[in-house]
Amino acid sequence: MSxxxxxxGGMHGFGPVEPELDEPVFHAPWEGRVLAMQRATxxxxxxxxxxxxxxxxxxxxxxxxxxSYYRRWFLGMERRLVAHGLIGEDEIAAGRSxxxxxxxxxxxxxxxxxxxxxxxxxxxxxxxxxxTAGDRVRTRNINPTTHTRLPRYARDKTGTVEAVxxxxxxxxxxxxxxxxxxxxxxxxxxxxxxLWGEEADPAVSVSIExxxxxxxxx
Amino acid sequence: xxxxHDHAHGSDHGSELSEMQLRVRALETILTEKGYVDPKxxxxxxxxxxxxxxxxxxxxxxxxxxxxxxxxRRLLADASEAVNAxxxxxxxxxxxxxxENTPRLHNxxxxxxxxxxxxxVLGLPPVWYKSFxxxxxxxxxxxxxxxxxxxxxxxxxxxxxWDSTAETRFIVLPMRxxxxxxWSEERLAALVTRDxxxxxxxxxxxxxxxx
Numbered sequence: 001m002s003x004x005x006x007x008x009g010g011m012h013g014f015g016p017v018e019p020e021l022d023e024p025v026f027h028a029p030w031e032g033r034v035l036a037m038q039r040a041t042x043x044x045x046x047x048x049x050x051x052x053x054x055x056x057x058x059x060x061x062x063x064x065x066x067x068s069y070y071r072r073w074f075l076g077m078e079r080r081l082v083a084h085g086l087i088g089e090d091e092i093a094a095g096r097s098x099x100x101x102x103x104x105x106x107x108x109x110x111x112x113x114x115x116x117x118x119x120x121x122x123x124x125x126x127x128x129x130x131x132t133a134g135d136r137v138r139t140r141n142i143n144p145t146t147h148t149r150l151p152r153y154a155r156d157k158t159g160t161v162e163a164v165x166x167x168x169x170x171x172x173x174x175x176x177x178x179x180x181x182x183x184x185x186x187x188x189x190x191x192x193x194x195l196w197g198e199e200a201d202p203a204v205s206v207s208i209e210x211x212x213x214x215x216x217x218x
Numbered sequence: 219x220x221x222x223h224d225h226a227h228g229s230d231h232g233s234e235l236s237e238m239q240l241r242v243r244a245l246e247t248i249l250t251e252k253g254y255v256d257p258k259x260x261x262x263x264x265x266x267x268x269x270x271x272x273x274x275x276x277x278x279x280x281x282x283x284x285x286x287x288x289x290x291r292r293l294l295a296d297a298s299e300a301v302n303a304x305x306x307x308x309x310x311x312x313x314x315x316x317x318e319n320t321p322r323l324h325n326x327x328x329x330x331x332x333x334x335x336x337x338x339v340l341g342l343p344p345v346w347y348k349s350f351x352x353x354x355x356x357x358x359x360x361x362x363x364x365x366x367x368x369x370x371x372x373x374x375x376x377x378x379x380w381d382s383t384a385e386t387r388f389i390v391l392p393m394r395x396x397x398x399x400x401w402s403e404e405r406l407a408a409l410v411t412r413d414x415x416x417x418x419x420x421x422x423x424x425x426x427x428x429x
């Protein structure tokens with residue numbers, strides 16, 4: 001959903017950032033298995049990367065805040081697997097398979113895994129871009145109950161288009177099974193004062209990557 | 219302190235560790251028995267992220283850009299194209315963007331919504347990058363965040379935060395340290411820290427690496 005706990009930009013109270021010296025890639029072996037299962041089940045093709053993100057964002061806020069990163073991934077993955085009918089709640093409770101799997105068109109082989117590449121999200125443009133570098137734009141004040149990539153702190157704010165990044169899969173559509181619905185993507189930069197008020201540091205600016213439906217001419 | 223410390227959950231909080239080991243193992247068993255995943259494919263994925271990708275890739279890209287002005291020009295114009303043209307690198311995501319630090323401008327990358335990060339050139343993100351503290355504060359208090367990393371910039375330096383809200387991915391091209399004229403790319407790469415390519419650090423100086 002849109003205004004869920006994951007949208008954290010500008011919140012206070014989470015304390016200092018604490019870098020860890022000589023951090024390992026994973027802090028326990030199960031974290032690596034969660035990452036691998038996430039990728040392998042994603043390759044089945046039943047949901048998009050945005051659908052996957054939405055299932056994390058929709059975790060109950062207390063569970064989201066109380067869980068480590070890979071635990072959130074795990075909880076979201078369990079929900080997604082059940083929602084798509086791949087496994088049953090009874091199987092999760094039993095800790096084993098209780099019935100044969102459903103037929104799948106695709107699964108990830110070890111060879112696929114070795115040659116895995118991050119997918120492309122650019123798509124042919126259905127028409128010309130509405131905005132160009134240098135244009136002043138205002139972000140829309142939207143509050144959809146479904147997935148969006150327009151953070152709350154950058155809604156209803158005026159900024160400047162810095163770059164046109166081509167036409168990309170529109171997450172707001174892809175997350176709800178409504179297809180790629182390709183849209184132009186822009187880097188839009190805001191002054192910190194526009195985002196946070198007159199007290200903000202005039203030397204700071206913040207950019208987001210904004211899809212065209214998020215923007216109006218300013 | 220906060221419940222957000224993933225490593226605390228991984229190593230200090232034995233209850234989550236054992237609970238998660240059991241639950242994750244059970245889910246892998248279910249998915250394997252149903253024919254949805256192949257444990258050997260999972261092994262290959264883990265091996266790739268643990269041994270192949272990492273900030274050493276980004277460090278070599280930065281070092282090349284410092285040493286070769288033409289490569290730097292191409293990197294800043296189209297980072298995906300420039301990096302993919304380097305022999306010996308796996309293709310990176312199509313939407314890699316390199317942003318250059320200068321004496322006037324310092325860039326910092328964040329993903330306020332979750333954890334978007336340029337895996338193909340920096341590997342998996344560190345826990346702090348995914349922490350609630352970093353995600354919440356980078357956009358509203360970047361100087362405070364830099365102070366958490368022990369970084370203080372000259373007051374006249376402008377700061378630009380890049381929030382990774384789409385599939386575009388950002389790598390910071392840090393400033394080349396003084397006193398490195400004529401260095402080989404290999405020596406230069408040793409100065410390039412992961413954090414300097416995120417923007418929460420600076421490249422190391424020759425004096426720092428000599429310590």
